Amino acid sequence: MFRFRRLPLSLALVSLLAAGCAALPERERAVAAERFDTAPLHALDRAVEDAVAARRLPGAVYRLEQAGTVYERAYGRFSDEADAAPVTPDTIFDAASLTKVLVTAPAVLMLAEEGRIDLDAPLVRYFPDCAGGGKEAITVRHLLTHVSGLPSGLPAKPDWRGDAAAHGLACAQQVTHAPGSYFRYSDINYILLGQLVQRVSGMPLQDFARRRIFGPLGMRDTGYLPLARVRAEAIAPTQKGGPEGLHGDLAPGQLLRGVVHDPTVRRMGGVAGSAGVFSTARDVARYARMLLNGGELDGVRVLGRDSVRLLTTVQTPPGIESLRGMGMDIDSPYAKRPRGGIYPLGSYGHTGFTGCILWIDPSSNSFYVFLSNRVYPDDKNNILPLYTELGTLSAQAVRATGP
Known part of the structure; x- marks a missing residue:
């Protein structure tokens, strides 16, 4: 269709x-x-x-x-x-790491606009329990731009469950590089940022996202924990448990549908700053339109113009080759495929492990969204070459028309 x-x-x-x-x-x-x-x-x-x-x-x-x-x-x-239902534009997908730019980064920037978060404050100002292991020098800005020096993810063993356990594990990590000196894409960064939003705002992350982002933007099919709102049949499945189960929490043959694919976020209960949001392409498009319009959509302002600038333009410290905003990817190794061969440097976006892309080009006032469940059924599919085709062909479709 x-x-x-x-x-x-x-x-x-x-x-x-x-x-x-x-x-x-x-x-x-x-x-x-x-x-x-x-x-x-x-x-x-x-x-x-x-x-x-x-x-x-x-x-x-x-x-x-x-x-x-x-x-x-x-x-x-x-x-x-053979009898599976066809995908439609109304299909809801696990947006995976698009969560980082749909919820966590803008939430932190909103709270910074209100003076409730200082972007250059050390992490330990908000979480004193994270002191030690070289983490005293990590700032909120470092977390947003993935230059904290923290490892990429939390360990799975010994088995653990819950947001508090995730926080304890995150705070127990040691930096491998001096904060601000090295780029490493890290889920731990955004797990901590999601917990920071909860602590400063005084409300669960899923509630903040619904009240401050999804609701005002009219993103009616977007949110965490989708099975509380919609039928499972409206959601694309992601992965099946294998012969020995999946990550220890799925029985053989059990299907993930409406439950977050990311195993760390599943252990956390389905809500985190790193992943957990489910959405439709239409809803993600509303978010993209808001960014292109300077933080406002349909007369509703969600982000200040300066926050949009911080989110979408280079904020990486000098000397680091991988260029990121405070959320969006601009020119890291992860950006090259979804950007394709034509969209210029200065366009920005993000991808998600389940097979999702949001890429925005302010110079042509265009963007594309791609949502899929490429991880079905066994997480072995690789569609990275397709990402490059999507980016290049999208830019070719709009190239001659201008803004």
Whole structure:
């Protein structure tokens, strides 16, 4: 199913799309064809369809926007089973590490705007129990830009459960490099930042995200712990337990569906600053529109313009080659594939382990979202080459049109 359309939609067109009809009025198709180069989009469709046919991923949703024009396409099915339901634009996916930029980084920046978090304050000001092991020099800024020197993740053994246990483990880690001197992408950084948001705001992270980000932005299908809100059948499954179970907490053959794929966040109860959010491509697109509009969407301001700047432009300390904002990736090794070969340096975004991309280019006022469940059924699928095709073809589709 694909959809070309212009935003905002008329009520008649909304009804048409809600009915699942892909046949848009000729005028809408003409506007879209005028705005986007359709040849790269056809090539992009073929690339994703080939990946689905090769069973590198069961299904996905792709969405490209530029200045109110939208191309949206759903591919494949929820799983490789013959009777699996088809993916639609309404399918909810585990957004994995997109959580870091959809929730945690903006939440920290909101609290900084309010004077409740000092971005250059040491971590131990807020968590004195994290002292030791070289962590006294870590600042909030270091955590946001992944230059804290902390390891990439928490150990799985001995077995542990709960947010408090995760915090204790994070605070027990020692830095491997002086804070501010070395880039290492680290879930521990964002686990601590999520806990910082909870401590400073006085509310659970999932509540802060709903009240301060998802609700104001109208991201109605986005949040942690989705099974509390929607039917499992609306959510793309991720992984099955293998012969010996999965990470010790899934029985053989048991399916993850609506339960976070990330094993560390599962141990934490499904909510963390590093992962745990489930969303649709449409909702992620609303967030992207807000950033391109300087922190405001539909008359509702979520982030100040300076916070948007900190989130999306280079904030990495001098001397470090991997360039990051306070959340968004700009030019690290992880950025090169989703950026593709055409989007310029200065575009920004993030990826998620389950097969998710958000990439935004302010210079062309465009962005694309790709959500998939490439980890189904056994976490062995690799679609990184597809990421490069998506980035390059998306940029080609908008390249000639300008902002």
